[in-house]
Amino acid sequence: MSEEILINVTPRETRLALTDNGLLQEIYIERRSRSGHVGDIYLGKVVRVMPGMEAAFVDIGLERAAFLHCADITPIGADGLEVSDDGVADIQTLLHEGQMIVVQVAKDPIGSKGARLTTHLTLPSRHLVYLPRNAHIGISLRLEDEAERERLQASLERCLTQEQVADKGGFIIRTAAEGASDAELSEDIRFLRKLWAAVARRIEKGREVRVLYQDLPLYLRAVRDLITPQVEKIRVDSAEAFEEINTFVGDFIPESLHRVELYRGERPIFDLYNIDDEMEKALGRQVKLKSGGDLIIDQTEAMTTIDVNTGGYLGNKNHAETVLKTNLEAATAIARQLRIRNLGGIIILDFIDMDEPEHQRQVLRTLGKALDKDHARTMISGISELGLVEMTRKRTRESLGQILCSPCPMCSGRGRLKTPETICYEIFREIVRVARAYENDELLVMASQLVVDRLLDEESGTLADLEALTGKTIRFQVEPMYTQEQYDVVLF
Structure with a gap:
């Protein structure tokens, strides 16, 4: 096992990555505008x-x-x-x-x-x-x-x-x-x-x-808490932070002074191990497995759910062996994703159903062994009657997604948008309400390009019937700044 700690320091943000054999395991981010307070x-x-x-x-x-x-x-x-x-x-x-x-x-x-x-x-x-x-x-x-x-x-x-x-x-x-x-x-x-x-x-x-x-800044906390005999190098790209780390290590861990290294390369330090790419992947729902299967990870307020799928992997042996191989690979991948994404609280794992008790035990053992490397405290239950594994992971700071992202203004965090067809029917109902409340001869519908195009094309027959029903002329105006779900029906 060869672990390295990579530290990227800028005036506004410090990022730290813990890697194992070149593969990202954990990521820590501290921003001056919203630094953590745990321990203060x-x-x-x-x-x-x-x-x-x-x-x-x-x-x-x-x-x-x-x-x-x-x-x-x-x-x-x-x-x-x-x-x-x-x-x-x-x-x-x-x-x-x-x-x-x-x-x-x-x-x-x-x-x-x-x-x-x-x-x-x-x-x-x-x-x-x-x-x-x-x-x-x-x-x-x-x-x-x-x-x-x-x-x-x-x-x-x-x-x-x-x-x-x-x-x-x-x-x-x-x-x-x-x-x-x-x-x-x-x-x-x-x-x-x-x-x-x-x-x-x-x-x-x-x-x-x-x-x-107040606790130490991120790069000094990392040296204090993360450095173990397995950590071969601590690479930092800031001369000022390097001096601070050197002083700290010299005072408290002098035998590790040779591990601290100032990175002087032209390429950004996180590019060395594709850390930014891994972080980008960790913001998505799907994680591809080498076998062809995948994980689907959904984080909600109450809990995180992880679903394991075989995907296109059919295997060369019988079905039970195929499922076991996928679940074993998924167990290791899940433990890594929990650390990278810093997912905490209640976590429900839906492995592919296994009939063999020995196969279930193998998967749980693999999951437990992979979680042994986790710095956060975890607890795992057995496989329930519904085939689910319940576990908890201690949560003391925001997840990677909560730090880097905010709810989508288009869907308000739902992850889905109403279809143009749905918005058209909502507009029809609004036209009827406005027509009954006011006596104007004309109404103006303001909506996004997609919705207006559908109103004038697929829904043109319905519009003609609506004009006849209300006795009003309906006009349309495309609003480029409107989202797909935004619209207004106003008097014209």
């Missing part, structure tokens, strides 16, 4: 408490008020640590309107929804996540080697004992800590405690809505 800590103001929803809306200075559910609120005790309470507290006992509260963004605003907040504060570094208000000590579940887990936990305990600081906060060992030494963990502990001390000072001085802590 704010001093916010409660603007509305909603008892029926057991939640509150909090002003943190963004365009829309953010959402804070009571399940994401933990009271703070006299010692400054979170007080665990198994009982479900009433939102009105936890918050009141006008209250100032320290919160962290857990999910970015998506669509029409505001950001999702939590009071469980965390600060990440290369190897650790600091819990300033919680004494918990934990380790990432993605670290599966039991011996390494025990070594890291013992190392962390030694480091905390040596530090001898009155701070009672807790730590979670990240997946990236695999192989980390005592010295590296100690350095992270000191850095995180200093960082929290600075945030705590801002909290004490705060009297109004403000940001208390």
Whole structure:
């Protein structure tokens, strides 16, 4: 496995691509006009408490008020640590309107929804996540080697004992800590405690809505979170960003300094691996499979559905083997598409029906193995009685389509336009309504070229009958700026 991180930096936008053997796996985009806020800590103001929803809306200075559910609120005790309470507290006992509260963004605003907040504060570094208000000590579940887990936990305990600081906060060992030494963990502990001390000072001085802590820019977050032993190169096309990355890597991951490379080529860095072409494909519904089959991906507000089709693939063996081969290829392709498109929430997979239980198990195993590489948390159910696989993928930021696209002004996001024939019949009904309401002798129909052409051609007989029925002369005018569905019937 040969992974590379490609970073394209411009004054207004940063794009980052994670590739595996030259094939795009994930894409991250951060624009100055709408950069992400996940991980940022704010001093916010409660603007509305909603008892029926057991939640509150909090002003943190963004365009829309953010959402804070009571399940994401933990009271703070006299010692400054979170007080665990198994009982479900009433939102009105936890918050009141006008209250100032320290919160962290857990999910970015998506669509029409505001950001999702939590009071469980965390600060990440290369190897650790600091819990300033919680004494918990934990380790990432993605670290599966039991011996390494025990070594890291013992190392962390030694480091905390040596530090001898009155701070009672807790730590979670990240997946990236695999192989980390005592010295590296100690350095992270000191850095995180200093960082929290600075945030705590801002909290004490705060009297109004403000940001208390902002996470690193995209290219530094990527180095912190994405670099693994499998990543051979980090290529960046900006000298300024290259210097920042070099400094960061030198401070936190000095053994990886040789991997950072300033790209000086004449061709844009994303052209090296056809990243732009892959992104363009990821905005479409259809994904072609090598076998001749395809995936049809539909993203809606409630869920994403992915349908697997055999297409033109007939196979050389029996039908069951053909279906299995297509489904196995689809399982791998689906996992990759989920990462590239950053699809989250509920996802329904409709594989081609398989009668053999062993074939079903093979497909689920292949899907699970492909999803192991995903940085987002996923959960997969078995194949249901209807032959569907239900799964979830954690959603913390907008999908690729939501970042790059907006709803079509022609169809308002439906994905379909009414046919010229349908619009003609709507116009006929409107003509009858207007004719009954007003006594003018003439009416003017304004519509697009396609609709007017149909009215004067295929529907000319109907128009003649309509003029006779209403006793009015009907004229037509082509409006070049009208969409296919736009029209007006006015008095002339």
